[in-house]
Amino acid sequence: MAYSNNDFEDIRRGVRGVCSQFPEEYHRKVDEEKAYPKAFVDALTKEGWMAALIPEAYDGAGLGLTEASVIMEEINRAGGNSGACHGQMYNLNTLVRHGSEAQKQAILPRIAAGELSLQSMGVTEPTTGTDTTKIKTTAVKKDGRYIINGQKVWISRVQHSDLMILLARTTPLAEVEKKSAGLSIFLVDIKEAMRSGMSVRPIRNMVNHETNELFFDNLEVPEENLIGEEGQGFKYILTGLNAERALIAAECIGDGYWFTDKVTAYVSERQVFGRPIGMNQGVQFPISEAFVEVEAANLMRYKACALYDAGQPCGAEANMAKYLAAKASWEAANACLQYHGGFGFANEYDVERKFRETRLYQVAPISTNLILSYVAEHILGMPRSY
Incomplete structure (x- = not known):
């Protein structure tokens, strides 16, 4: 279906209303200070825009990716930078489509209420880049938990997210028939992980985009934090x-x-x-x-x-x-x-x-x-x- 810039006017008007409270001077100051636009993201969350993709059954707006894209477009058209918050949009869909009912019941209403954020996704590694099937971060199941070891890079918004979706190899590459098999995704509690097995090194860059290198040293993740079926993460x-x-x-x-x-x-x-x-x-x-x-x-x-x-x-x-x-x-x-x-x-x-x-x-x-x-x-x- 074809849409025009006159469609979704209610969404556009609502997002513009939030953006108008944060003029370009605000974003300029945030950029100059290499800071995170927390007040801006909090305002978007409070007005419900960051819960756009959460189904109504879990207290979200129940909108589609089309509407979510309009939200992101309007933020940038108003002079802001959606890079500070867009992760929650696409990460949510992974959880909504593949998470268990227990995971969705426990997490999605809290994200909709602004009590939790899911801004971060850990996929890219220093030696693999976009060759995702060859990632070296491993997750080994032991006594009801997964023990994770490895390294990630260019992982954004870790310091400003409560949860992260993490991709790791659960079956060695040499043991799978198809190289995209044997990968699994996990929901990681970032604050807990930073206390017990994950360290973070911020990467300064030419854009004021909060991104990091992550190191995992025997990070333990509960078995129930596995999203979907083991080995189907790719x-x-x-x-x-x-x-x-x-x-x-x-x-x-x-x-x-x-x-x-x-x-x-x-x-x-x-x-x-x-x-x-x-x-x-x-x-x-x-x-x-x-x-x-x-x-x-x-x-x-x-x-x-x-x-x-x-x-x-x-x-x-x-x-x-x-x-x-x-x-x-x-x-x-x-x-x-x-x-x-x-x-x-x-x-x-x-x-x-x-x-x-x-x-x-x-x-x-x-x-x-x-x-x-x-x-x-x-x-x-x-x-x-x-």
Whole structure:
């Protein structure tokens, strides 16, 4: 189904209402201080937006990924950065779709009430990157518990989340017929883990994005914290990863609109040689091209989300939406910075901050090259390249 930017107006109006309490000066200050926008995330939680994907039976809003993507889009379009809170959206779906009834009853109402947060997912490792099936973190079952050892990297929002979804290998790679088998996912109590087997090393980076390296040394996780069936974790984690890519696409679309709105207003007013610089086609064309690409990415975002919400395969569409949206937002960012001239580099205009933020999505959560490889193999039928 195709949607337009006039759809979901109640959601857009509600999210904008929260965002209006946190103007760009707020996000600029958070960025300058390398801080976490806790007050902003708390406000979104209080208004129920962070529980959008929790079914009504567990006190959530019972919305779909489509609506969740609109929430993320509006945050970025308002000048914020959904990277501070988007993890709860895609992590929730893994728990909702694959968690036991006992797990959902115990956890989801508390997340909906703002008593718990599920912002963090531990998948990536230093030596494997996106080659997920070869992760080395292990979980060995013993006396009703799993003993976890290993290392993760680029794990976001650990310091600002109560729970984490963790992927580990429960059956050695050499003992499985298919390399994606033998992986399992666990729900980890972060505060408890930091007291008994998990250490955290923050990674400073060019974007104010709280991310970390994790080390597990005989971390004990109760057997009941296993999500779904042992050995099926790779299949389960794709539920979260496909949602993540569609949501990131929506965030990039929000960024793209922010950049095009910002630069359009600026070039229409900025006078050089006695005329607005926006009268020049050399200025108009890159901005227009970026806007066209944002609009096209928007359609693919809605297609991916519609398939996800219908329970249909959407890996190709989620990947393509993320690729198109990340590319479009980056082109819009370049145009916005270029035609602001020197002012684009001034903190007070917020262009340089948003420029850095949107650049991330060419690399993560999956690089553009990996998406192209996916399309080549799984859609076009070319030989596997890796």
